[in-house]
Amino acid sequence: MDIDDSLDYGQVKAAVLAKYDINPETYRQRFCSLEVNPDECPKELYARLKELYVKWIQPKDSSMEAARLADVFVAAQQKGQPWSYNLWRTKDNWKPAYQPVTGVGRT
Structure with missing residues (x-):
């Protein structure tokens, strides 16, 4: 050096x-x-x-990736839920794999 x-x-x-x-x-x-x-x-x-x-x-560098992978995992666990790792992997296309359902409006 x-x-x-x-x-x-x-x-x-x-x-x-x-x-x-x-x-x-x-x-x-x-x-x-x-x-x-x-x-x-x-x-x-x-x-x-x-x-x-x-x-x-190293959470400063990997926390967003961990959140993306968690969403992919949740989507994979839901039966009939189509998902693709490559879709969730890209930063620009990232969105939650599922939409939480609240008790409002449910029958």
Whole structure:
């Protein structure tokens, strides 16, 4: 890494993560194999779990995709509901897979 790049935090962080092969899978494994320290209070355990979860799932980048996939899943579970993953996958065409039915006007 040249000197100019080393002044950019984002580039340094990316280089370190790549060098040590730290990626979402690393955090998933740490999250799933977490051991509770005997001297750790519940708040400290919660903080560790939350940090690992956020680094694993990266909700800022993946929450909209998760919502789309959930809608596709719900549509697939409803019998007779035509659906196509490719239709729901595109950002511009995204819409809920089903319309919730309220009690108003039902017989």
